[in-house]
Amino acid sequence: MSDAGVVIIGAGQAxxxxxxxxxxxGYQGSITLIGEESYAPYQRPPLSKGxxxxxxxxxxxxxxxxxxxxxxxxxxxxxCRVQSIQPGSYSxxxxxxEQLSYGSLVLCTGSxxxxxxxxxxxxxxxxxxxxxxxAQAIKDALPEKGRLVIVGAGYVGLELxxxxxxxxxxxxxxxxxxxxxxxxxxxxxxxxxRAMHEAAGVNIVCDVNVLALQGEQxxxxxEVEDGRVWPADVVVIGVGAVANTELAQSVGLQCxxxxxxxxxxxxxxxxxxAAGDCTRQxxxxxxxxxxxxxxxxxTAQARMIVAHMMNKPxxxxxxxxxxxxxxxxxxxxxxxxxPDYTPILRGDPDSxxxxxxxxxxxxxxxxxxINRPMDFTLGRKLISEQIQVNTDSLMDESIPLYPPPVMTxxx
Amino acid sequence: MQITFxxxxxxxxxxxxxxxxxxxxxxxxNGVDGxxxxxxxxxxxxxxxxxxxxxxxxxVGEASPMEEALLASRSDLAxxxxxxxxxxxxxxxxxxxxxxxxxxxI
Numbered sequence: 001m002s003d004a005g006v007v008i009i010g011a012g013q014a015x016x017x018x019x020x021x022x023x024x025x026g027y028q029g030s031i032t033l034i035g036e037e038s039y040a041p042y043q044r045p046p047l048s049k050g051x052x053x054x055x056x057x058x059x060x061x062x063x064x065x066x067x068x069x070x071x072x073x074x075x076x077x078x079x080c081r082v083q084s085i086q087p088g089s090y091s092x093x094x095x096x097x098e099q100l101s102y103g104s105l106v107l108c109t110g111s112x113x114x115x116x117x118x119x120x121x122x123x124x125x126x127x128x129x130x131x132x133x134x135a136q137a138i139k140d141a142l143p144e145k146g147r148l149v150i151v152g153a154g155y156v157g158l159e160l161x162x163x164x165x166x167x168x169x170x171x172x173x174x175x176x177x178x179x180x181x182x183x184x185x186x187x188x189x190x191x192x193x194r195a196m197h198e199a200a201g202v203n204i205v206c207d208v209n210v211l212a213l214q215g216e217q218x219x220x221x222x223e224v225e226d227g228r229v230w231p232a233d234v235v236v237i238g239v240g241a242v243a244n245t246e247l248a249q250s251v252g253l254q255c256x257x258x259x260x261x262x263x264x265x266x267x268x269x270x271x272x273x274a275a276g277d278c279t280r281q282x283x284x285x286x287x288x289x290x291x292x293x294x295x296x297x298x299t300a301q302a303r304m305i306v307a308h309m310m311n312k313p314x315x316x317x318x319x320x321x322x323x324x325x326x327x328x329x330x331x332x333x334x335x336x337x338x339p340d341y342t343p344i345l346r347g348d349p350d351s352x353x354x355x356x357x358x359x360x361x362x363x364x365x366x367x368x369x370i371n372r373p374m375d376f377t378l379g380r381k382l383i384s385e386q387i388q389v390n391t392d393s394l395m396d397e398s399i400p401l402y403p404p405p406v407m408t409x410x411x
Numbered sequence: 412m413q414i415t416f417x418x419x420x421x422x423x424x425x426x427x428x429x430x431x432x433x434x435x436x437x438x439x440x441n442g443v444d445g446x447x448x449x450x451x452x453x454x455x456x457x458x459x460x461x462x463x464x465x466x467x468x469x470x471v472g473e474a475s476p477m478e479e480a481l482l483a484s485r486s487d488l489a490x491x492x493x494x495x496x497x498x499x500x501x502x503x504x505x506x507x508x509x510x511x512x513x514x515x516x517i
Contacts, residue, residue, distance in 0.1 A: 013449075017449075020444075021517045024444040024516065024517050025517045043450075043451040045450070045451065045453075046451060061451070064439060064442065065439070065440050065442070067442075068442045071442050072442065295449055295450060295456070296449070296456065299447070299449045299458075303517060306517050307517065310517070312517065323450070323453075323455050325453070330477075332455075373476065373477045373479075373480030373481065374476075374479075374480040374483065376480065377480045377481060377483045377484040378483070380484060381484075
């Protein structure tokens with residue numbers, strides 16, 4: 001490896017894990033971690049939960065204490081953007097005029113909230129939620145008693161709704177699809193979450209297209225296509241995220257809704273790796289091209305890069321997994337839920353603890369567990385090993401999911 | 412109070428900790444390698460797996476069902492396995508010794 005060291009662009013969880021992993025593995029060259037925000041690397045998941053509630057402060061979000069980086073000889077450059085990459089000369093140009101050489105470059109540029117191009121989207125008190133500053137601005141704007149309208153019933157929107165309705169706000173969630181969490185969850189789970197939110201007082205409205213945000217300077221209402229209007233003091237838009245691939249594209253890295261990387265997280269240009277939300281990769285276990293937005297994906301890809309750079313054995317590929325905490329209920333998803341799988345219910349949804357197992361040809365492909373941690377853990381093993389199972393035994397709660405009962409031929 | 416983290420080969424790192432924090436926070440705050448805590452101490456990821464020194468098993472107590480389920484995902488699970496994010500440091504745990512599994516070192 002070149003003496004010029006490793007430069008990591010993007011100081012989110014992927015970038016931080018590459019940096020700390022290299023330091024831990026005894027990498028001898030320089031490690032430079034460049035972040036756009038003014039904070040040391042931090043965890044984003046609590047922003048819609050503990051941070052909004054006030055349970056967690058900025059300190060509690062940090063991946064490592066700020067002093068860690070200097071201690072491990074990692075140069076952390078905050079509040080700085082990379083203007084351009086020169087792969088020919090192995091260097092990057094920063095917006096502060098500085099130029100840095102690299103032996104290896106790692107792009108961890110993340111994703112950003114998808115913008116809604118509707119009238120009024122630039123009004124005051126209209127937010128999206130991606131980073132600390134967004135979350136702080138929302139927190140500051142939320143009145144003690146007032147009306148919050150959230151556009152989009154994905155994880156961010158619903159987690160925020162759960163946090164805010166608990167604080168006594170009037171919360172409405174407007175969703176374009178026919179059900180909540182439509183992109184990632186099954187209809188059974190969507191229905192459970194809709195009911196749960198409604199029971200807590202959240203007003204969930206599906207099948208609506210937001211037409212415009214009304215107001216002079218600050219937002220006062222949200223108008224949907226059929227003419228209905230919801231008064232609002234604060235609006236948060238949570239309609240998905242877009243991979244930040246502009247920098248990668250500017251140097252000709254192959255991208256397709258994400259920077260394309262191979263199984264060792266290498267991009268199409270030599271000495272340039274990528275990890276996290278900004279990447280698209282054929283998943284080693286699932287053999288599907290995926291762009292995943294998750295902590296687990298970010299850290300797994302980061303550790304793959306460290307292993308590759310340090311000539312260590314590659315970490316074992318894991319089934320992708322996700323979690324969402326809303327109210328006191330934990331949703332854990334393993335694998336990617338797809339409509340062509342056959343869903344099987346395990347447990348009684350009315351009890352508040354159940355799983356939906358998604359099968360293809362007697363093999364488990366994905367699992368959604370609601371307050372069902374053991375199903376989640378054992379289901380991950382079943383998905384990863386692709387063992388043929390008897391579907392009747394999966395429905396029987398007295399039998400653990402793993403190891404599965406031996407298949408016997410009847411008759 | 413003080414907590415000692417042993418690497419898989421037995422090298423001790425003794426760190427200062429405050430009552431009320433978790434063993435994971437004590438490790439992270441002091442830059443101890445071998446405790447990852449990817450999920451931020453939420454009992455979600457099992458990357459802060461530790462083996463409790465047998466002398467301390469009684470004081471540390473048992474894992475919750477959620478924690479037990481996550482521990483079950485570890486191939487290096489042992490009888491004294493816990494997740495460091497679920498060990499709250501109370502006064503009686505001053506001097507606690509926790510060993511970190513090899514798999515958490517790159």
